[in-house]
Amino acid sequence: MLNFRGAKFIKSATSKLDRPEKKLKEVLFVGRSNVGKSSLINALVDNKSLCFTSSKPGHTRLLNYFEIKDSCYLVDAPGYGYSKAGHQHDENFAKMMEDYFSDNNELSLVVFLIDSRREVREEEMDLFNLFNADHIPYVIVLTKCDKLNQSEKAKAIKEINTSLSHVDKSNILFTSIDDKKSIESLQKYIANAIK
Ligand code: GTP
Ligand code: MG
Numbered sequence: 001m002l003n004f005r006g007a008k009f010i011k012s013a014t015s016k017l018d019r020p021e022k023k024l025k026e027v028l029f030v031g032r033s034n035v036g037k038s039s040l041i042n043a044l045v046d047n048k049s050l051c052f053t054s055s056k057p058g059h060t061r062l063l064n065y066f067e068i069k070d071s072c073y074l075v076d077a078p079g080y081g082y083s084k085a086g087h088q089h090d091e092n093f094a095k096m097m098e099d100y101f102s103d104n105n106e107l108s109l110v111v112f113l114i115d116s117r118r119e120v121r122e123e124e125m126d127l128f129n130l131f132n133a134d135h136i137p138y139v140i141v142l143t144k145c146d147k148l149n150q151s152e153k154a155k156a157i158k159e160i161n162t163s164l165s166h167v168d169k170s171n172i173l174f175t176s177i178d179d180k181k182s183i184e185s186l187q188k189y190i191a192n193a194i195k
Helices: 037-045 087-101 122-133 150-163 180-193
Strands: 008-013 025-031 063-068 072-076 107-115 138-143 172-174
Touching: 025 037, 037 063, 037 072, 037 107, 037 180, 087 122, 107 122, 107 180, 138 150, 138 180, 150 172, 172 180
Parallel strands: 025 072, 025 107, 107 138, 138 172
Antiparallel strands: 008 063, 063 072
């Protein structure tokens, strides 16, 4: 099993050309602003202060590389769908992600975060199509599931299956940063993907 603890921040990059010199497999965390990407990385590596998290959306702006020692990078992407800077920010985001996904030999897994309480938006469908088109392995992570009861969970799964076509059930996980079991399931998924 990978040793997630002791993960270190390496650098912020503007594109994949700007990635760290040492090549390792990459696991990208992507999703709407405020969905919980940075918090989830912190939960995975058991270090609350590794990534900066914020209750205000739009905090993470670049691709932030965190190294799991000699195994892989966890890459925290900026959130999208937040427009303090108007549409310009989302356009920049779309360009940055298109560039990141294309011909990316290092990318081993996309962890695609969707807030379990919300409907799937068009931007999320676009992003999903983007990594499907490039045959990039993904896992859909439904975040903040501590806010849901069983029937709401079933509704969330239904919403995914309706909005995103061809999602296998084994590619959907629920997480809550305070639920250790859910974090361990994601750790196992990641360890498997970078084998
Ligand atoms: P950007 O960097 O702006 O794109 O946001 P982000 O996706 O990195 O979100 P971040 O991790 O900063 O979390 C946003 C808010 O959601 C914070 O207030 C977190 O405390 C909260 N949050 C994250 N994960 C969970 C969770 O599992 N459960 C609950 N209840 N809240 C969570
Ligand atoms: Mg963030």
